[in-house]
Amino acid sequence: MTTRRVYPLLLLITALIALLAPLHGADEILFSKIGIEKGLSQLSVMTIYQDELGNMWFGTREGLNIYNGNRMKVLQPDSRAKHTLSGNLIKNIDGDDMGNVYIHTQNGIDLYELRSGFISQIIKIQVNAMIYEENHLWYALQNRVYKYNPDGAPLLVAEVGEEEQITALLPTSNGRLYIGTVASGIYRADRKANIAQILDHCGRISHLYEDSRKNIWVSSWDEGLYRIGTDGKITNFRKNKDNPAKGLSSDFVRVVCEDNEGDLWIGTRQGLDKLDRKNNSFHTMTRSCTTTEVSATSQSGHCIKTNKAISGLAPTSVGSTISIPDQTLSPLTT
Numbered sequence: 001m002t003t004r005r006v007y008p009l010l011l012l013i014t015a016l017i018a019l020l021a022p023l024h025g026a027d028e029i030l031f032s033k034i035g036i037e038k039g040l041s042q043l044s045v046m047t048i049y050q051d052e053l054g055n056m057w058f059g060t061r062e063g064l065n066i067y068n069g070n071r072m073k074v075l076q077p078d079s080r081a082k083h084t085l086s087g088n089l090i091k092n093i094d095g096d097d098m099g100n101v102y103i104h105t106q107n108g109i110d111l112y113e114l115r116s117g118f119i120s121q122i123i124k125i126q127v128n129a130m131i132y133e134e135n136h137l138w139y140a141l142q143n144r145v146y147k148y149n150p151d152g153a154p155l156l157v158a159e160v161g162e163e164e165q166i167t168a169l170l171p172t173s174n175g176r177l178y179i180g181t182v183a184s185g186i187y188r189a190d191r192k193a194n195i196a197q198i199l200d201h202c203g204r205i206s207h208l209y210e211d212s213r214k215n216i217w218v219s220s221w222d223e224g225l226y227r228i229g230t231d232g233k234i235t236n237f238r239k240n241k242d243n244p245a246k247g248l249s250s251d252f253v254r255v256v257c258e259d260n261e262g263d264l265w266i267g268t269r270q271g272l273d274k275l276d277r278k279n280n281s282f283h284t285m286t287r288s289c290t291t292t293e294v295s296a297t298s299q300s301g302h303c304i305k306t307n308k309a310i311s312g313l314a315p316t317s318v319g320s321t322i323s324i325p326d327q328t329l330s331p332l333t334t
Contacts, residue, residue: 128166131171158187160195219255
């Protein structure tokens, strides 16, 4: 997951959207809110993660928040402590499902051990991007991609153009590595480190995602959403003013996530979109005053798939909340 810009006068809202709502119908979405009043350290939520215990992690511009379903634990840098967060700005959170959570701050990468609560800084320089996939921690430093090696020097995996700045990483299930950049689209590296450039005309890449069908989804700031099929065919999804059901709500796309039904949830600058893959149509979440249907409106930012739900993140002019669907999310452990 990559760094996401927070726009002036806009705050972030996080919405956990239920995949199933048996008491209210499949198309209705219920939310209960979590905000500062429940302990969230700050309104600008930059990233979301769920660990193997079920705890939800929220990275903000003012620290790390860990929510167990009942209470919020806030972690912030403490100059008096030896083992503390390396920075207040939490850009990304990921983990290995074996008790280790990796935290990307403005000053490097920290390791949080779930069993002990011990925090250590394992990368002590600023990095561009971070992801844990395929049993390795990957990170980008300017135009280079490394695998973290806890026993020694990091392994250089790939290097793109000298002037490039990497924004997103995606190691895929077939052994390839996709690399998103600020101004030169996507690079793809194979197991032998052969690198090919694709979508070279595309502007800043904000997110890369592999779905259950092995398609690669590329989110961009200016050119909407790209799908790279397993056959190499590239399809571009853009805003369609004449027929909104056939297009995105905005060409500024931040993130994509797949739900258990195979549909895609897309965070854009104008809202949270859903791509129904059965009929190949788009639906944009809109604000509703009813109790059974609400939405993430304004500028959507981030999505993850949890055990029971999809979560989306969106800036709004109203305020910042984290919303968890009633009925469907399993109780989180303490």
